[in-house]
Amino acid sequence: MTALAASHPIAVIGAGTMGAGIVQVAATAGHEVYLFDTAADAIDRGIAQIEKITARSVEKGRLDAATRDEILGRIHRATALEDLAPAKLVIEAIVENLDIKRSVFGKLEDILAEDAILASNTSSISITEIAATLKRPERMVGMHFFNPAPIMKLVEIIKGLATDAEVAETTFDTAVAWGKKAVHAKSTPGFIVNRVARPFYAEALRILQEGGADIPTIDGCLREAGGFRMGPFELMDLIGNDINFSVTQSVYNAYYQDSRYRPSLIQQEQVAAGRFGRKSGQGYYDYREGAAPVAP
Numbered sequence: 001m002t003a004l005a006a007s008h009p010i011a012v013i014g015a016g017t018m019g020a021g022i023v024q025v026a027a028t029a030g031h032e033v034y035l036f037d038t039a040a041d042a043i044d045r046g047i048a049q050i051e052k053i054t055a056r057s058v059e060k061g062r063l064d065a066a067t068r069d070e071i072l073g074r075i076h077r078a079t080a081l082e083d084l085a086p087a088k089l090v091i092e093a094i095v096e097n098l099d100i101k102r103s104v105f106g107k108l109e110d111i112l113a114e115d116a117i118l119a120s121n122t123s124s125i126s127i128t129e130i131a132a133t134l135k136r137p138e139r140m141v142g143m144h145f146f147n148p149a150p151i152m153k154l155v156e157i158i159k160g161l162a163t164d165a166e167v168a169e170t171t172f173d174t175a176v177a178w179g180k181k182a183v184h185a186k187s188t189p190g191f192i193v194n195r196v197a198r199p200f201y202a203e204a205l206r207i208l209q210e211g212g213a214d215i216p217t218i219d220g221c222l223r224e225a226g227g228f229r230m231g232p233f234e235l236m237d238l239i240g241n242d243i244n245f246s247v248t249q250s251v252y253n254a255y256y257q258d259s260r261y262r263p264s265l266i267q268q269e270q271v272a273a274g275r276f277g278r279k280s281g282q283g284y285y286d287y288r289e290g291a292a293p294v295a296p
């Protein structure tokens with residue numbers, strides 16, 4: 001099986017942090033891309049983000065202006081799920097919630113062509129479980145990008161119990177055609193990276209709760225001595241504390257409340273306060289205008 005040709009339209013559902021990035025990746029690879037979100041202003045923000053990032057690439061000489069115009073010209077606003085009908089691959093990047101994801105895919109089944117691939121960018125929810133209520137669960141697969149999607153190379157391709165091998169291969173090859181490093185994984189809680197990363201966040205939060213060190217010190221140590229690009233708190237603020245908290249809860253519950261994955265009360269408080277990180281202007285650091293500079 002080969003990658004989907006650039007002539008095949010792609011659809012992305014959810015225009016937030018991940019959806020907008022995935023749209024940029026697919027449009028850059030030459031596909032017509034339809035973007036749907038239940039919040040119309042989220043689509044505007046998502047497209048504005050792509051315009052800003054690609055404008056910066058032109059300024060820095062990494063992209064020519066004509067190519068940028070072509071990329072932006074391939075991105076289309078969808079006002080209803082029905083507008084996604086021409087898509088051969090739909091990538092869902094909405095809230096990390098099983099019931100909502102199932103409901104969206106259930107509606108899509110009746111809208112898309114029989115051979116269209118249904119992919120979820122979920123960080124932690126079982127692909128087997130999302131697919132279980134579909135009429136044709138074999139065409140559902142996980143296509144898990146990392147944040148920021150246009151920059152991060154890795155894409156985990158997740159096979160649920162029912163996923164057709166050809167569907168997984170086509171999705172894998174398509175990610176590779178988009179310039180990504182794709183890996184196969186089975187549908188286990190958190191897959192590969194999010195599973196291994198759980199203790200990275202959890203132990204940092206425990207040190208903070210015990211008063212062992214403050215946030216910039218913990219982040220600085222991991223960056224300077226651990227060789228990580230970002231410390232755990234910087235990374236949680238980039239990912240979004242709401243999303244990160246949902247992922248931890250999902251992995252914790254999937255492993256029958258194994259204490260290794262227990263969610264942090266500090267993170268729960270951040271989410272309750274709406275301090276989601278960069279996207280809300282405040283998280284472990286303050287990103288609002290005029291605030292003290294955020295850790296390097």
Ligand code: NAI
Pocket residue numbers: 013014015016017018019036037038039042092093094095096097100104121122123124144145146147238239240243247279
């Ligand atoms: P986000 O909160 O930035 O954006 C989610 C978007 O989905 C919002 O614009 C919202 O209006 C929209 N939405 C919610 N329900 C919808 C529905 N029923 N139909 C259409 N649109 C709907 O979330 P983010 O961070 O982009 O995450 C999305 C998904 O990607 C989640 O499953 C998350 O676990 C996963 N993910 C997140 C990563 C991250 O670093 N933030 C990394 C990799 C995966």
